[in-house]
Amino acid sequence: MAFLFFRRLVQIALILLGVAAITFLLLYALPADPARMIAGRSATAQTVANIRRELGLDQPFLVQFWTYLTNLLQGNLGRSYAQKTDVATLIVARLPATLTLMLAGIVVEVMLGLLLGTIAAVRRGGIVDRLVMMASFVGVSAPQFVVALLLLYVFAATLGWFPMSGYGTFAHVVLPALTLGVLGAGWYARMVRSAMIDVLNQDYVRTARAKGLSARRIIFRHALPNAILPIIAMIGIDIGQFMGGVVVVEAVYGWPGIGQLAWQAIQQVDIPIIMGVTLTSALAIVLGNLLADLIAPVIDPRIRTR
């Protein structure tokens, strides 16, 4: 087990290195010059050249990448070109908001997904099943922007139950989390449904039923824990996705997360920030998956022997 864990850590390091190299190369190859974005319109060629030199952008690719890597290994993500501040400071300042929304979003989508998926599986083929599946289909295909604005308009602007924008209190997180939850729940519902249908057809469930156990006990005690495994894996993926920023939801609700930072950095060709956010979300994805892999054997002992 310790060896496995160590191997995973090495894997993670290699993945991050790969992500760093590819992102850096892509940004380098981009036909856009960060020095010119900083210099703006009125700058002379001399000013642009000076800025380029000060940022080290006149160096060959390998030199630039090597400098970046050595700084990175010392825990230095560099300084933003446009904001002239440490990238780490900018990311850390936005982490609490990003983590809050990630957790809240996942809680909502998993609860909703489990509930709807289970109901649909139990009532398979019936009208309830069809309604739930249709709703989940609408959920997974609805644009974030529309759902976010709709919720905002109804519950914040019109009814005034929640604040329209900002961050800080529980009331602020409800609508953004609901948006993410409603949109993500569809995936979970479909997955829970098919996993539950599989499980409900298994012999031990039939045995349980034959023993005369109540339907509720069969579903929640016997079937659901066995159907939950794919959900854990999916949560691992969502952790990464939400950590990378949910640009649209953040924009609509004025949520100060990492997504807004990344979005603006891309406009400005602010390479250190783009690199920093990419690495943060890559790290979140691999950690999320690692977490899922660590939790899986706890829930399902069959995996442990593998």
Added chain:
Amino acid sequence: MFKRWLRQTTVATMVALAPMAAMAQSVTQGGDVVVTFKDDVTTLDPAIGYDWNNWSMIKSLFSRLMDYEPGTSKLVPSLAESFTVSPDGLTYTFKLRKGVKFSNGREMVASDVKYSIERAVDPKTQGPGAGFFGAIKGHEDLTAGKATGLEGITTPDAGTVVFTLSRPDATFLHVMAINFASVVPKEAVEAAGGDFGKKPVGSGTFTLKEWTIGQRLVFEKNPNYYVKDMPHVDKFTVEVGQEPLVALLRLQKGEVDIAGDGIPPAKFLEIKNSADGAKMIVDGEQLHTGYVTLNTKVKPFDNVKVRQAMNMAINKDRITRILNGRATPANQPLPPAMPGYDKGFKGYAYDVAKAKALLAEAGFPNGFETVLYSTNTDPQPRIAQAIQQDLAAVGVKAEVRALAQANVIAAGGTEGEAPMIWSGGMAWIADFPDASNFYGPILGCAGAVPGGWNWSWYCNKDLDARAVAADSMSDPAKGAERTAAWGKVFTDIMADAPWIPVINERRVVAKSMRMGGGDNIYIDPTRVINYDAIYVTK
């Protein structure tokens, strides 16, 4: 008869007096104002900040030797108490106002002015504004790293700053009013250790009280500001990351006072036609021209007849309709609000038949194929498509290439790359209200270099010489002559048609009903929102 006369004159008098009544509405002190923007504020370092949202915040945090009367483009001394210009226009002597304090409590002295401008020019600062100070003696040595200061700035005593120029520069007083010339205290810059942009210290109307990254910036009135009763509000809070549509909803609910990004096009007519909405819209002229560059180094735009034909092919009225009428058609590079704009100039009228005839004359009776670049944020691609359709009507097949702004800028600055570029989303908005600012980088030979902003790659030595001559007329008495000379440069340039001047876009800002002050305070020609001059009415 008399009655009718009376009624008419009364109405006329009322109409004439209405603006005065509005002006007489007394300016009240105090209040707490909320402003929203979509984009985060990148930096408040005056040597670096060059975005349109931080531009006006920096204006209010810092002061400069010169400034403008609020809402106008009239230059007035600010940190300077008075100034003199030598007859040859090469020496400017500023006497400083006494008793001005930075927000850290220290009194501002002449050496601060010298330090601040040298810092803005120093390559280590990585500031975009170094070029503005090009006329100051020693500029080249500092930008080339051969000197550590500017020999052209001297401080005979704590209350006097003398600038020696290497060439006359009629725009020099404007340069002293630009953000990059803001005066900063050296000790605060050094104490911030590279983070001065997040911990600004100045002597302006406001001080930065709080900055929560990604959320809000709180600006508090500077009680020691050297002009009495300025600013008017006690505090303003800038909330960032606010989607314009949501900001507008919040404004209607009274949570927001100024929606800095204006009104999204989809909502504009609805707001404009609603009873209260009209009072919330501030719609003002800005020093902006939207244009299409015709690359004189790419065939067939090397042919002046083709360029002229392109100018006649564009239906500019239709483009103003795409923008819900928030723009007016343009026929010359200068915008109407810029001194030097020629009202009588006709330019090239929209005339499809004539454009076709001219193309045939140039040897393209069946048109040609080309590429039109544009940025990819709404409404720019739609405008590019409108231009594409207009071009198709005269037989020119243009492929629209909508890219991210940085990529369009890169293409424009690469020789022989982009035949046509629609400038929307990155169009020229003047740094200061002087016609020369519309020439050098975007139409002069100096900008027609790799990485430059002259995307027509147009270089006319004769016009360049006239530009230099005009900028040498630094005697204020020759101001009118100089303005006229500049105006002529921009109308004469249209004979060569390196651009299609398309529209002058107006800026739209939305404000709550309680906000006072004229429209020109919210769309100030030199600083977008003039935080010094806004006030709350109740």
